[in-house]
Amino acid sequence: MPPAPEPSGRSGGSQAPGVRPALALRGLAKRFGDRIAVNGIDLDVPTGSFYGLVGPNGAGKTTTLSMATGLLRPDYGQIWVHGVDVWRAPLEAKKLMGILPDGVRLFDRLTGEQLVTYAGLLRGMDREEVAVRVSDLLEALDLVEDAGTLVVDYSAGMTKKIALASALVHAPRLLVLDEPFESVDPVSAANIRDILATYASGGGTVIVSSHVMDLVQRMCDHVAVIAAGTVLAAGTVDDVRGDATLEDRFVELVGGRNPGAGLAWLRTS
Numbered sequence: 296m297p298p299a300p301e302p303s304g305r306s307g308g309s310q311a312p313g314v315r316p317a318l319a320l321r322g323l324a325k326r327f328g329d330r331i332a333v334n335g336i337d338l339d340v341p342t343g344s345f346y347g348l349v350g351p352n353g354a355g356k357t358t359t360l361s362m363a364t365g366l367l368r369p370d371y372g373q374i375w376v377h378g379v380d381v382w383r384a385p386l387e388a389k390k391l392m393g394i395l396p397d398g399v400r401l402f403d404r405l406t407g408e409q410l411v412t413y414a415g416l417l418r419g420m421d422r423e424e425v426a427v428r429v430s431d432l433l434e435a436l437d438l439v440e441d442a443g444t445l446v447v448d449y450s451a452g453m454t455k456k457i458a459l460a461s462a463l464v465h466a467p468r469l470l471v472l473d474e475p476f477e478s479v480d481p482v483s484a485a486n487i488r489d490i491l492a493t494y495a496s497g498g499g500t501v502i503v504s505s506h507v508m509d510l511v512q513r514m515c516d517h518v519a520v521i522a523a524g525t526v527l528a529a530g531t532v533d534d535v536r537g538d539a540t541l542e543d544r545f546v547e548l549v550g551g552r553n554p555g556a557g558l559a560w561l562r563t564s
């Protein structure tokens with residue numbers, strides 16, 4: 296098995312010398328038929344960072360994160376999580392990760408409490424420890440009252456929160472969250488941000504994909520901007536945005552603003 300790479304310094308990492316990144320991607324590529332979704336992505340996510348992955352619709356964020364977490368096989372490239380090759384040693388790698396995928400079906404005929412308990416037991420944890428953590432997570436995510444409700448009857452935001460609890464229950468070293476704040480109300484979003492900040496300050500690494508630039512600017516310390524399956528910029532949030540806001544920098548990098556073109560018929564006066 297080839298050794299995990301040392302931090303390259305060329306792909307957005309700012310890790311102390313000799314410390315392996317929490318996630319390293321090299322030459323990652325994926326094509327669906329004629330469409331190239333991911334076109335050779337290199338990225339280092341430093342251990343302990345709060346890393347935002349941003350890009351326009353169809354940029355390749357979900358495809359990249361699905362490959363990085365072992366859910367989708369890459370056509371080319373390699374992925375290491377804390378030095379473990381995700382596709383050569385999947386069980387070892389997956390023990391290190393908690394994943395909130397975008398749009399993956401949950402076992403929604405379980406109650407919220409049963410679902411998180413099941414996630415803990417699947418990870419090989421003992422029943423008593425799982426019970427303590429499930430209770431703590433339901434409390435922290437304000438789901439105690441709905442612990443006995445079937446997940447199929449949860450709202451979209453509650454479903455996100457219970458999926459997040461399932462991703463956290465085994466205290467992973469790397470948390471990969473695809474659009475964690477979508478459909479989540481502002482109070483719950485603030486609770487989730489607090490939980491993630493505590494997790495990162497305790498040495499955990501968080502990767503979030505998001506369209507909300509303001510949130511990424513406030514919450515993340517690192518960011519990668521991807522478009523058309525390639526990395527346009529990566530590094531600390533301050534380096535990437537320079538003197539501008541992240542949103543302005545994003546629009547500048549990605550381009551494509553076309554206000555109202557061809558929609559003359561929408562004018563009502």
Ligand SMILES: Nc1ncnc2c1ncn2[C@@H]1O[C@H](COP(=O)(O)OP(=O)(O)OP(=O)(O)O)[C@@H](O)[C@H]1O
Nearest residue numbers: 327330331332350351352353354355356357358359
């Ligand atoms: N299973 C699939 N089959 C065919 N094409 C796909 C598939 N999954 C993704 N794609 C295509 O790959 C490209 C990247 O999609 P992806 O979902 O990774 O983008 P994204 O950055 O997550 O977008 P969004 O922000 O809209 O969720 C898009 O052009 C998409 O249409």
